[in-house]
Amino acid sequence: MSDTHIPLPERLRPRDLSEIIGQDHLLGEHAPLRQMIDQGHLPSIIFWGPPGVGKTTIALLLAQAVDRPFVSLSALNTGVKELREIIAESGDLLTPVVFIDEIHRFNKSQQDALLNAVEKGKITLIGATTENPSFEVNSALLSRCQVYTLNVLDSAAIQNLIDRAIDSDSFLKQRHIHIEEYEALIQFAAGDARKALNLIDLIASTFEPDQENIVTNAVTVKVAQQNIARYDKSGEQHYDIISAFIKSIRGSDPDAALYWMARMIKGGEDPVFIARRMLIAASEDIGNSNPNALLLAGECFRSVQAVGMPEARIILGQCAVYLATSPKSNSTYLAIDRALALAEKTANLPVPLHLRNAPTKLMKQQGYGADYLYPHHYPEHFVLQEYLPPELKGTKLYEFSRNKREVEGERLQQRRWQQDQQQ
Numbered sequence: 001m002s003d004t005h006i007p008l009p010e011r012l013r014p015r016d017l018s019e020i021i022g023q024d025h026l027l028g029e030h031a032p033l034r035q036m037i038d039q040g041h042l043p044s045i046i047f048w049g050p051p052g053v054g055k056t057t058i059a060l061l062l063a064q065a066v067d068r069p070f071v072s073l074s075a076l077n078t079g080v081k082e083l084r085e086i087i088a089e090s091g092d093l094l095t096p097v098v099f100i101d102e103i104h105r106f107n108k109s110q111q112d113a114l115l116n117a118v119e120k121g122k123i124t125l126i127g128a129t130t131e132n133p134s135f136e137v138n139s140a141l142l143s144r145c146q147v148y149t150l151n152v153l154d155s156a157a158i159q160n161l162i163d164r165a166i167d168s169d170s171f172l173k174q175r176h177i178h179i180e181e182y183e184a185l186i187q188f189a190a191g192d193a194r195k196a197l198n199l200i201d202l203i204a205s206t207f208e209p210d211q212e213n214i215v216t217n218a219v220t221v222k223v224a225q226q227n228i229a230r231y232d233k234s235g236e237q238h239y240d241i242i243s244a245f246i247k248s249i250r251g252s253d254p255d256a257a258l259y260w261m262a263r264m265i266k267g268g269e270d271p272v273f274i275a276r277r278m279l280i281a282a283s284e285d286i287g288n289s290n291p292n293a294l295l296l297a298g299e300c301f302r303s304v305q306a307v308g309m310p311e312a313r314i315i316l317g318q319c320a321v322y323l324a325t326s327p328k329s330n331s332t333y334l335a336i337d338r339a340l341a342l343a344e345k346t347a348n349l350p351v352p353l354h355l356r357n358a359p360t361k362l363m364k365q366q367g368y369g370a371d372y373l374y375p376h377h378y379p380e381h382f383v384l385q386e387y388l389p390p391e392l393k394g395t396k397l398y399e400f401s402r403n404k405r406e407v408e409g410e411r412l413q414q415r416r417w418q419q420d421q422q423q
Contacts, residue, residue, distance in 0.1 A: 008201035022157040044125040049150030052192030055128035063097035075105035103127030104136035152191025184220035254324035275301040289329035289403040329401035349389040
């Protein structure tokens, strides 16, 4: 096979960590992962990041850097039996680096099969995932790995990548390519190195060799629109359409929500991913204006996992319509972010004595729990007392939205405020 039949991203795959473009926060001169590798140490790792940012390549180069055997697996076609065979064979080798692409697709039993081998150091695991590992990797395995986030490539990195390709690849050199405008290339790449290289390779294939060829935004758009798929569940459309879907729910438009959901389903999107995003929206965008939304979204998430497609489309559709037609409030979403920001600034404040538990005699003698007023001993199960540290008295983190459910809670807060003014 000639080199030109090999995809450009493979032809230009970096041969050394120094050739990696982007990810300086991990692989730069003083970055933590680089320092570990320079000392010959490679821990088990989960790489979390979007497609085309170098997860597979970096895993291979890390194994080479510490002179370890490299075993590459895909979660799509590897079962527990194959995992156990690889682990059993590892006893005769230097500790192998086992790379598992799309590790989020492993079920619990497959992930459990890795636990002991990682714990005992029989293998060094490097998993790659485009999904949040907190959701998709079980906590036991996650606790045995370092999680590193890989970022999308910025505009400068994409431009650098394209320039390097034109200067170094023999096929592109024959086309004498001069890039006059980068904007469209950068936009279509959407931070994905693989997309960027495939696109410039595609553009080059439309040019005649041994003559000056100019790449403009118009040329890029023409080639890209003819060849880029309508929905790539691991690419830019994936993020754009899920964004449109969530914003349609937030905007109380069930028709648009159903349309964007249908686009995702037709494009082969994982239905569990759709259900999980609705679970988040139920709390972020609806919250206490309708607490049942979170319950329904949670049941939708579990039901989709149990039923699977094609029937899961019915459950997804029901949930999407319910969320879109529900009253909206983001008050609790804003409140928890305010609370986290305040907690970070005031983490040194002690808990007031009257709010502390007093399980021992000594604690009671020290005043723990003293003067605490038990609300159920008072009319309407309410009594005025301060629950924040004195330094934060009067702090308001939760602002009520104007909906029936939250207005009821606001009345209680107003009564507390009125009583506080009387004292």
